[in-house]
Amino acid sequence: MRGYFGKKTAIVAALLASTSMAMAEDVEVLHWWTSGGEAAALNVLKDDLAAKTIGWVDMPVAGGGGEAAMTTLRARVTAGDAPTAVQMLGFDILDWAAEGKLANLNTVATEEGWDAVVPAALQAFAKVDGNWVSAPVNVHSTNWVWANKSVLDGLGIAQPTTWEEFVAAMQAVKDSGKTALAHGGQAWQEATMFDGVVLSVGGVEFYKKAFIDLDPAALGSEQMTEAFNRMATLRGFVDDNFSGRDWNLASAMVINNEAAFQIMGDWAKGEFLKAGKVPGTDFLCFRVPGSQGMVAFNSDQFAMFAQAEAGAQTAQGEMARAIMAPSFQSAFNVVKGSVPARTDVPNDAFDDCGKKGMAELAEAASAGTLVGSIAHGHANKAAVKNAIYDVVTAHFNGEYDAATATTNLVSAIEAAQ
Amino acid sequence: MAYQSTGVDFRTRLQDWIPKLVLSPSLAAMLIFVYGFIFFTVYLSFSSSKMLPSYDLIGFENYAKLWDLSAWWVAVVNLMIFASLYIIICTAIGLTLAILLDQKIRGEGVLRPIYLYPMALSFIVTGTAWKWIMDPGIGIENSMHLWGWTSFQFSWIKDRDMAIYTVVIAAVWQTSGFVMAMFLAGLRGIDNEILKAAQIDGASNFSLYRRIVIPMLRPAFLSAFVILAHLAVKSYDLIIALTGGGPGRATELPATFMYSYTFTRNSMGIGAASAVIMLMTIAAIMTPYLYAELKEKS
Amino acid sequence: MxxxxxxxxxxxxxxxxxxxxxxxxxxxxxxxxxxxxxxxxxxxxxxxxxxxxxxxxxxxxxLEPWRQAWSAAQIGVEPTGLKPYFLNSIFMVVPAVVISTILGALNGYVLTKWSFRGDKIIFGLLLFSCFIPFQIVLIPMATVLGKLGLAGSIPGLVLVHVVYGIGFSTLYFRNYYASFPTELVRAAMIDGAGFFRIFWRIMLPVSGPIIVVTVIWQFTNIWNDFLFGASFGGRNQPMTVALNNLVQSSTGVKEYNVHFAGAILAALPTLIVYIVAGRFFVRGLMAGSVKG
Known part of the structure; x- marks a missing residue:
């Protein structure tokens, strides 16, 4: 009921937002960006808003990639006390919009011309029924490989461009006594590798058919078994001690010359930079071999919850405007390791990996090879995502073979829908 | 006089009511916040709730789905293994330490708080430390290797079949000292004259404990059981901090299962169904205890 | 004794x-x-x-990590360290412990010395409440707190902790008072002493040990709670939530030394309570709860 009224009043608010900016108000922001770098990046936004006399009430709840924050959010919404803006991923935004709890940002979006600059694949998660409900902050992509250049050079390995070369390279590293693939055995990390592997097996078409349309034929196909086989191959190149390791400790293995490769989203770059490593000279970033030209993305957005008071709505609109400002998009993403959510942001401030990511995002967006990440809730709803986690992680940990994994994937996804 | 007598009358009637009045806020809170919410959960378990509560009833569908999920079976089996080992080992260690500490030990005042302190810490605090200690790459195994014992192996936390036992170790660490305190209190409450009499009769130390002391600790055993059972069923932080349910899904417990289905998988109906089954299990275990406890007193 | x-x-x-x-x-x-x-x-x-x-x-x-954790580490967007959250925890824990202990003492007193028909069942209901998994009460509790206007406030958190603390505090006091001679209470009644007078003059003076046990138990449980604090704390998040924000970051750099310093800081109050009151703890257990 609140949501219904909320939607209507939000429209009024958005109208007000464009006309009056006099009211000083607070925005309350629920998020899980609590590490030093992330928080520093958010501070840019906080300062932008302070310049418009809008206060920032911080509600950080870290843990489990936003799981704890989403639980808090549910309690807050149930209590009738929704925050102004909530950091959110993919399908969660659509689910909250379906519950009628989100505000309408169309006025700000039209004024600022969001439709023209935000890639369509991203708009699919920020617009519901033609109405903007959230403001995307960044685009992460998951099908990256991070490689230690000196380890590769020492063994005379060139940057692999095909899956076979990648396997051969890992074998050479393994033979030399180092760990070939640094990996942390947590369900989401295995699923993150799975993103790149599925793309490398069947390309965008297969990826979409299987994991976005959830076509049982594609899910149960030979190609899927091949994808699981490749996961098993990767499993053969991780060290014995991978289970439960945090992803950043896996990155540290690459940084400290103990391991050659890590398959991880672009947030891993921050670890390398913090350790004083330079892209291109100390470490390499390239797409999972076989998935060049394709980008599996996930995007952090601030979903705007419907507010009852006009002042709060004004502040909310201003916050959305500030998030989408090119200056903020650049400043934030340079710090965070991701790339801007709009394609017209200058790339001057970014490092080589960042520039590469921006160029590839723009290409993929125009070529239609930009797909939502399975692992990070941009391919399907939470229930399906977790069902996929279950199968991928069970197979990776040796519970069953690739053929069984394919069968189980079909039934698990069917049960979760 | 008449005036005074009605006053007394009023006061005694008030006295009759006061105990019930004093009890009533607690009772009311309990009926709403515990039993009302349990009823609400039962209702949700029959509803089509996904992300937020919904009130469309769909019969037993959630229960059917629940028992079809292999993850739920894993969680249930894990709880049985975990709870039985946890309760048995904690009781055994607690009792042993209490008996040993009761032997006129020098430095008892130092040892007791050391045994007790883990109960003061939550696993948000100690989880990472435990994770490291158990991790073969950086923890005990690695240290033993560095100190020259290269054949030493302790990699249970990485092993699907053994990981649940590492959870038992950390859980025992947390509560066995508390159980020790309960038994120690029980031991100190036993009249020494009984023990002296038995010793004069020539009973050995072992049979003294087995035949006289341990049977007298029955109330301590019962209290320990209740506290351990409730901690075992509620264990949630422990799993999240130590293994995150892994490797794979090998260490999920019903509490983590329920949380993940209710809050992260947006399947509130299934989550509620699992909660109802947990509550029914607790009731089945607790009712005999409560019955015995209450009957004894009357 | x-x-x-x-x-x-x-x-x-x-x-x-x-x-x-x-x-x-x-x-x-x-x-x-x-x-x-x-x-x-x-x-x-x-x-x-x-x-x-x-x-x-x-x-x-x-000692730098300790300084960082206390006053400089990034908790959300503010580099405040854990310091400001410490007071939030205190404001939540102290009233919640005091209220639940008082209610537990009164309940235990009624249930043992003023027995009436049905008191056993009421005790059974209270005891069973100790076993309710907190995850299931989250959503209905949020609804109730919203209706009461207590969502996101410290009084709301106090209410939640009192409600779910009553079960254990009543259990402790009831078992303790059960071994206290009822004849003394009877005699006082015959002398004309009322309900509260008997409680104040006769029961309370002998309750020291069990008060220690209850306070330790409640203090640690409430201080260490994360789920309620994160869900209902609003702008007044307790220290455990701040610690969690410090320790858990999914895609950022992890400063383990600062995390450990923060973890110990967050645990210090409970550690101190255990070490200082630990001696009385065994005495309290001895006098009451394990006698059943």
């Missing part, structure tokens, strides 16, 4: 005493190990942790 210092009359010989001390020491090491890991790593610079033996003592000793 035997004193806590009194030991058993059982005699043991020299060899077995060595054995006893040996076992006690092994367990001491077992219990100390995690604390050792936390303290040792909190005193190291970060590169020594990620690059070396995590079980080893620091090569370079530093």
């Amino acid at each position: 035997a004193s806590v210092e009194q030991d058993t009359a059982v005699r043991t010989g020299g060899i077995s005493r060595v054995f006893i001390y040996g076992i006690l020491l092994i367990f001491m090491l077992f219990y100390m190990m995690p604390l050792f890991v936390m303290v040792a790593n909190s005193l190291k610079p970060l590169h020594e942790i990620t690059g070396g033996n995590m079980m080893a003592l620091p090569q370079v000793w530093t």
Whole structure:
């Protein structure tokens, strides 16, 4: 009921937002960006808003990639006390919009011309029924490989461009006594590798058919078994001690010359930079071999919850405007390791990996090879995502073979829908 | 006089009511916040709730789905293994330490708080430390290797079949000292004259404990059981901090299962169904205890 | 009532005493190990942790992580450290412990000394409430707090902790008062003493040990709670939520030394309570709860 009224009043608010900016108000922001770098990046936004006399009430709840924050959010919404803006991923935004709890940002979006600059694949998660409900902050992509250049050079390995070369390279590293693939055995990390592997097996078409349309034929196909086989191959190149390791400790293995490769989203770059490593000279970033030209993305957005008071709505609109400002998009993403959510942001401030990511995002967006990440809730709803986690992680940990994994994937996804 | 007598009358009637009045806020809170919410959960378990509560009833569908999920079976089996080992080992260690500490030990005042302190810490605090200690790459195994014992192996936390036992170790660490305190209190409450009499009769130390002391600790055993059972069923932080349910899904417990289905998988109906089954299990275990406890007193 | 210092009359010989001390020491090491890991790593610079033996003592000793965790670490967008959250926790814990202890004492007193028809069932209902998993009450509790206008406030948190603390505090006091001679209460009643007078003059003066047990139990449970604090704390998040924000970051750099220093800081109040009141704790348990 609140949501219904909320939607209507939000429209009024958005109208007000464009006309009056006099009211000083607070925005309350629920998020899980609590590490030093992330928080520093958010501070840019906080300062932008302070310049418009809008206060920032911080509600950080870290843990489990936003799981704890989403639980808090549910309690807050149930209590009738929704925050102004909530950091959110993919399908969660659509689910909250379906519950009628989100505000309408169309006025700000039209004024600022969001439709023209935000890639369509991203708009699919920020617009519901033609109405903007959230403001995307960044685009992460998951099908990256991070490689230690000196380890590769020492063994005379060139940057692999095909899956076979990648396997051969890992074998050479393994033979030399180092760990070939640094990996942390947590369900989401295995699923993150799975993103790149599925793309490398069947390309965008297969990826979409299987994991976005959830076509049982594609899910149960030979190609899927091949994808699981490749996961098993990767499993053969991780060290014995991978289970439960945090992803950043896996990155540290690459940084400290103990391991050659890590398959991880672009947030891993921050670890390398913090350790004083330079892209291109100390470490390499390239797409999972076989998935060049394709980008599996996930995007952090601030979903705007419907507010009852006009002042709060004004502040909310201003916050959305500030998030989408090119200056903020650049400043934030340079710090965070991701790339801007709009394609017209200058790339001057970014490092080589960042520039590469921006160029590839723009290409993929125009070529239609930009797909939502399975692992990070941009391919399907939470229930399906977790069902996929279950199968991928069970197979990776040796519970069953690739053929069984394919069968189980079909039934698990069917049960979760 | 008449005036005074009605006053007394009023006061005694008030006295009759006061105990019930004093009890009533607690009772009311309990009926709403515990039993009302349990009823609400039962209702949700029959509803089509996904992300937020919904009130469309769909019969037993959630229960059917629940028992079809292999993850739920894993969680249930894990709880049985975990709870039985946890309760048995904690009781055994607690009792042993209490008996040993009761032997006129020098430095008892130092040892007791050391045994007790883990109960003061939550696993948000100690989880990472435990994770490291158990991790073969950086923890005990690695240290033993560095100190020259290269054949030493302790990699249970990485092993699907053994990981649940590492959870038992950390859980025992947390509560066995508390159980020790309960038994120690029980031991100190036993009249020494009984023990002296038995010793004069020539009973050995072992049979003294087995035949006289341990049977007298029955109330301590019962209290320990209740506290351990409730901690075992509620264990949630422990799993999240130590293994995150892994490797794979090998260490999920019903509490983590329920949380993940209710809050992260947006399947509130299934989550509620699992909660109802947990509550029914607790009731089945607790009712005999409560019955015995209450009957004894009357 | 035997004193806590009194030991058993059982005699043991020299060899077995060595054995006893040996076992006690092994367990001491077992219990100390995690604390050792936390303290040792909190005193190291970060590169020594990620690059070396995590079980080893620091090569370079530093207090910097402690300073960071207390007053400079990034908690959300503000580099405040854990300091401001400490008070939130205190404001939540103190009233919640006091209220739930008082209610537990009164309930235990009624249930043992003023028995009436149905009191056993009421006690059974209260006891069973100890076993409710907190995850299931989250959503309905949020609805109720919203209706009461207490969502996101410290009074709301106090209410939640009192409600779910009553079960255990009542259990402790009831078992303690059950062993207190009812004849004394009867005699006082015949002398004309009322309900509260008897409680104040007769029951309370002997309740010291069990108050200690209840306060320790409630204090640790409420201080360590994360789920309710994160869900209902609003702008007044308690220290555990701040600690969690410090320790758990999904895609950022992890400063383990600061995390460990923060973890110990967040645990200090409960540790102090255990160490200071630990002596009375066994005495309290002895006097009450384990006698059943």
